Amino acid sequence: MGVEEGAKQQINMALLPLPSSSPLSSPTTSHITKSNMSLSFLPTSLALSPNNHLLLSPASKTITPTKEEVALSSTPPPLVGLDGGVDLSLIDRSILRDHKCLKELSTWGIGGPCKYFIQVSRPSELVSAIRYCEMKRIQYLIVGRGSNCLFDDRGFDGLVILNRLDQFEVIEPGVYMVGSGYPFNRLGVRCSVEGYSGLEFAGGIPGTVGGAVFMNAGANEQDTGSVIDEVEIVTTEGEVQRLRRSDIAFGYRWSSFQEMTDLAAILSARFRLTAAEKSRERQRALLERRRRTQPIRERTAGSVFRNPLNLGISAGELIELAGLKGFEIGGAKVSPLHANFFINFNSSTSSDMLLLINHVKEEVHRVFQVQLKEEMRYVPYRN
Numbered sequence: 001m002g003v004e005e006g007a008k009q010q011i012n013m014a015l016l017p018l019p020s021s022s023p024l025s026s027p028t029t030s031h032i033t034k035s036n037m038s039l040s041f042l043p044t045s046l047a048l049s050p051n052n053h054l055l056l057s058p059a060s061k062t063i064t065p066t067k068e069e070v071a072l073s074s075t076p077p078p079l080v081g082l083d084g085g086v087d088l089s090l091i092d093r094s095i096l097r098d099h100k101c102l103k104e105l106s107t108w109g110i111g112g113p114c115k116y117f118i119q120v121s122r123p124s125e126l127v128s129a130i131r132y133c134e135m136k137r138i139q140y141l142i143v144g145r146g147s148n149c150l151f152d153d154r155g156f157d158g159l160v161i162l163n164r165l166d167q168f169e170v171i172e173p174g175v176y177m178v179g180s181g182y183p184f185n186r187l188g189v190r191c192s193v194e195g196y197s198g199l200e201f202a203g204g205i206p207g208t209v210g211g212a213v214f215m216n217a218g219a220n221e222q223d224t225g226s227v228i229d230e231v232e233i234v235t236t237e238g239e240v241q242r243l244r245r246s247d248i249a250f251g252y253r254w255s256s257f258q259e260m261t262d263l264a265a266i267l268s269a270r271f272r273l274t275a276a277e278k279s280r281e282r283q284r285a286l287l288e289r290r291r292r293t294q295p296i297r298e299r300t301a302g303s304v305f306r307n308p309l310n311l312g313i314s315a316g317e318l319i320e321l322a323g324l325k326g327f328e329i330g331g332a333k334v335s336p337l338h339a340n341f342f343i344n345f346n347s348s349t350s351s352d353m354l355l356l357i358n359h360v361k362e363e364v365h366r367v368f369q370v371q372l373k374e375e376m377r378y379v380p381y382r383n
């Protein structure tokens, strides 16, 4: 993935025993500085051990929750104990079982039940949820706004972690440190309103910052990777790593994160933008064009296919020229407005959508000998 070992900053998580009961309380944030590294968004009580390890999650016994214990309100309280650490037993107690449906978490409105579900709003909660899954050998999935995923009708046989890490900090004019669950649309609008250029295209995009970094979202000659300064991630081992821009590679709808075998999740990203007076004006024009050319009021997942590279023709044009605009299978259809958007117009199942995607691929290949590649990601019931 092009990461130079020397440049990669790492913090190893160690386990600290915590009191057996950790009452819930509002967490606070601070900066923990080690060398030139500052970990914003992490709870105050996190500390560096004498061997420079970041002390975070407590070891805990596995507790099987009762139904009453797993019931979460629609806006769950933070899972951080009084001392700031996230007790794994709190994670355990906060998991909803066989309750949440993936269709509620997807812009397509497709997907069956989550075997386990948790919503996280702080980095330490996300890290602990991942450590919990690794410890219990449960497969997990990070979901942002679900604007680029096709979930299976059978659901997901593991823990779905809904990412709501929505911290936002202005480091200096034009430099923003943003949690990976922050809405990408809101970030784009906020920066443009403040007169900074680079993320105008994000206005109107329904994903999260994490999803946008992972996919290197882009439009109108701009992309996410071009304005990234640093990214903080957590690995499958539960290590928090801070990657500099030079450690990360970005391409068309591609980032080196997609090939990192030990990436568990993106925690936050730092964006560096340039001052531009007409930023908001430009964004308004892009939003207006989006409204005219895309079915923004329908249930879609944005572009289904990547544009073929170096062909000078877009996936949408190829699909239209193959005569497939408006083509339906079950409850899924190709948008009559923009052929690279597929709509769930009538209770589409995941199989309807997959059949439609395959049919369009085959037809475009038959007519033009062009092999389309999906941009959206299909998430199977079991990996």
Ligand SMILES: NC(=O)C1=CN([C@@H]2O[C@H](COP(=O)(O)OP(=O)(O)OC[C@H]3O[C@@H](n4cnc5c(N)ncnc54)[C@H](OP(=O)(O)O)[C@@H]3O)[C@@H](O)[C@H]2O)C=CC1
Pocket: 141, 142, 143, 144, 145, 146, 147, 148, 149, 163, 180, 181, 184, 204, 205, 206, 207, 208, 209, 210, 211, 212, 213, 214, 215, 216, 217, 218, 219, 264, 265, 266, 267, 301, 302, 303, 377, 379
């Ligand atoms: N230009 C446009 O108009 C549109 C653009 N988009 C873009 O699609 C993407 C979807 O964003 P979003 O809805 O939040 O994502 P989703 O919830 O749809 O997740 C998409 C994939 O991104 C990965 N991902 C999401 N969040 C994280 C994270 N914090 N850390 C690591 N990986 C993550 C996951 O990969 P894995 O499955 O491997 O875990 C997931 O499968 C964005 O890039 C968005 O900007 C979407 C719609 C329209």
Ligand SMILES: C=C(O[C@H]1[C@H](O)[C@@H](CO)O[C@H](OP(=O)(O)OP(=O)(O)OC[C@H]2O[C@@H](n3ccc(=O)[nH]c3=O)[C@H](O)[C@@H]2O)[C@@H]1NC(C)=O)C(=O)O
Pocket: 218, 219, 220, 221, 293, 301, 302, 303, 304, 305, 306, 307, 314, 315, 316, 317, 320, 337, 338, 339, 340, 375
């Ligand atoms: C929607 C997404 O991103 C979009 C992004 O919003 C827009 C706007 O910049 O540019 C890309 O679409 P796109 O390449 O289809 O852009 P458009 O400007 O809509 O279309 C390109 C060309 O194809 C033509 N076109 C498009 C759709 C169609 O049904 N028929 C057609 O002929 C358009 O007229 C235009 O000449 C991104 N898609 C990809 C795969 O790169 C997404 O990532 O999910």
